Amino acid sequence: MLITVLGGCGAWPAAGQACSGYLIEHDGFRVLVDPGYATLPRLLETTPAERVDAVLVSHGHPDHCSDLNPLLRARALGDAPPAALPVHAPPGALDAVLALDRRGMLAGSFELHDMEPGTPREIGPFRLDAFSLPHHVPNAGLRLSAGGRVIAYTGDTGPSADLVTLAAGADLLVAEATYPEQVPGEDAPYLSSAADAGRTAAAAGVARLLLTHLWPGTLPEPALAAAARSYQGDLAVATAGRTIEV
Incomplete structure (x- = not known):
């Protein structure tokens, strides 16, 4: 498997950056995970819109799904529209982004599938297991x-025992790390820090850890240092253009 980071900013895209977005490839099949703000231009630098084979969306916040709209436009309005794009997301997560265009404009350009935790599914050569996280x-x-090989991705999440199950023995864990050390009180049930990600990676025995969704303006060094206190394996921060062969 090959993963290419399209963006790793949390909340909004910093100058010259993009929000969450990851292209995962295996045996010529391309899965786009979380097409957040500003990820489509990054994708199109290497991959035509019609060459994306499936889209997975962790949740409905726009920094994780907004660029689904221009991706579908690029496919639907091109000279030779491809077959409908399978899009997998939690029920209702994409209602807002899919309502951006007038009714019927994107008709036939996508097939929406509800992602149900606990029900594995086959997507091309991949097996997908989804976990409900807070x-x-x-x-x-x-x-x-x-x-x-296994790539695990947390989306955005607060503390959960299921995180270790999600990541158990993974070759790569892509983990939300909005803050380096500690999540502020009101967000503590819903977001993670780099220190949290390091503890999860160590407990799950993952081979590599990629920190993502850092708050815009956050330097990578404090996040890396916080994660490294618990996790001693290969460690990096998600930056646009980074590729990892798994």
Whole structure:
């Protein structure tokens, strides 16, 4: 498997950056995970819109799904529209972004599938296992397996025992780390820190940890240092253009 980071900013895209977005490839099949703000231009630098084979969305906040709209426009309004794009998301998560255009404009450009935790599904060569994780809105942690390799992704999440199950033995854990050390009180049930991500990665025995969704303006060094206190494995911050072969 190959994962390419399209963006890793939380909340909004900082100058020259993009929000959450990851392209995962295996055996020529391309899955776009969380097309957040400003991710489509990054994607189109290497991959035509019609070459995306499926989209997975962890939750309905726009920094994780807003660029689904221009992706579907690029497919629907092109000279040779491709087949409908399978889009998998928690029920209702994409109602707002799919309502941005007039009724019928994107008809036939996508097939929407409700993502149900506890029900594995096959998406091309991948097996997808979804986990319900705590956030301000319904959020699905994603575990993608193919070719004997596993990538786990938390979306945005607060503390949960299911995080270790999601990430258990993964070759790569892509973990939300909005704050370096501690999540402010009112958000503590719904978001994670880099220190939290490090503890999860260590407990789950993951081979590599990629911190993402850092608050705009956050330097990577404090986040890396906070995670490294618990996790001793390969550790990095998600930056646009980073590729990892799993």
